Amino acid sequence: MLRVCFTAEDLLRVRFADEPAPMVELMLAVATLQRSEAVFGLWRRRMGRALTRSAGPLLELVPATGKGPLFLDPPIPGFDAGLEHVLSTPTALVRSELHRVHARDRAPSPWTRLLADRDRDSWQNLEHALRTAHTHIVAAPWERIRAGFDAERAWRTHLLAGQGIHAMLTGLAPTARWRETTLEFDSTDDVEVSLDGTGITVLPSVYWTGRPLVGRYAQGWFLVYPAVTPLPDIDDPTSTDTLAMLLGRTRATILEQLLRPRTGSDLVRDLGLAKSSVSEHTKALRAARLITAQRDGKAIWHSCTPLGLELLACLPESRGKPA
Structure with missing residues (x-):
């Protein structure tokens, strides 16, 4: 169970992202490459062939759960700004996030160990993988990604205005429900998040069809959820x-x-x-x-x-x- 605990101040500080975040979409697309949703079947076969060699290192970092290292998917507009943010991540955060992912999803590879040690060649390989994957996965269909995001945002904003924040947030996932001021989602993990008055930003993804994900970034708390319509159907x-x-x-x-x-x-x-x-x-x-x-x-x-x-x-x- 994923539980997100809101205070009254948090409910006043729920925001909807202004635009899609390229790095978030990119990392969730890498996760989707490893999943089996039918709607992404053709896309997965096409992208898998295109990215196996050039962007394969990303598959070592991002599991099918979508819960990869948080330093890889800063929820900020613009790929260039996001890439700069990734490459300038403090070493301590890189190590702690890689340790978290390896502890729960997969054993570290020699390459990811070198990343943690700030090996120059390994970080150049990561940058190349990110640039290549972005070209194929995000840049090429960007107009469709943006159009899907805009339609999703318009609908959720309408719900917020007409039915309020509780109804808008429970509409983000079929299993979402409120228990007093705690928003619950079914999950394979047992996690409780306390926002402590900072609020949260809601961000849809057209590449994600799994359960909502919550993470704390330098920009604050984000709740990433699957858009009503995934990219292949836009x-x-x-x-x-x-x-x-x-x-x-x-x-x-x-x-x-x-x-x-x-x-x-x-x-x-x-x-x-x-x-x-x-x-x-x-x-x-x-x-x-x-x-x-x-x-x-x-x-x-x-x-x-x-x-x-x-x-x-x-x-x-x-x-x-x-x-």
Whole structure:
């Protein structure tokens, strides 16, 4: 269980990041390379081939859990500024973070030991790996990353204004819940974080589909969570269809179809989608609390939740025609 303890002062200091953080997206993408989510299957095969040699060292540092060394993913705008921050990390912090990661996820390799000793060649290899991985993983799809972030931020800001901070934060993960002033997330770890009046910054990632992550950086506490729509499902960033930018074209179309209850078979027939595709997309919409599912005999009926109806109502002018 991950527990984040808020004071009244913390709740007043919850902020949403102004823009995506390239180093955070980069490190979570490296973690995703080692995971098995179907939505990233094609991307993983393509990136795996491109990065195995040039950026392979990053796989020694960042585990599939996404809980790599905090000095590698400063949550600040701009890759150049982030890279400079990484390369200037104090040696004591490098050693403590590498020790933390190695103690829980993997044994240190000779290369990571050299990093801890501040070996010049090892740090040059790290810089080369970061630059190469950034070119392929972040720079190339940056417009789509930014468009997905902007749509996500607009939706969460709308929830904050309409339903308050408690509702906005519990909407970040399907298992999130409040116990008095403590926000709980299901986790394989048993961790309690006390913000102690400093507040926290909320940062979505289009490369992450796992549980929310909380870390304390020089910039303060950050809560990183998976955006509603992962990168492979983000549409053309030039689109004016805000709903499709937030959910992806297919999920936006499904949500519109569920203004009245429909079965999975109805969606397969009417939208011309494979049964497996409908199942994947409705699962994602349920996780975002936008639809519900109820079994009636052999049929499963899907319908919009009040939150889903609110999303459709707040973006009427931006929806395009379903594909």
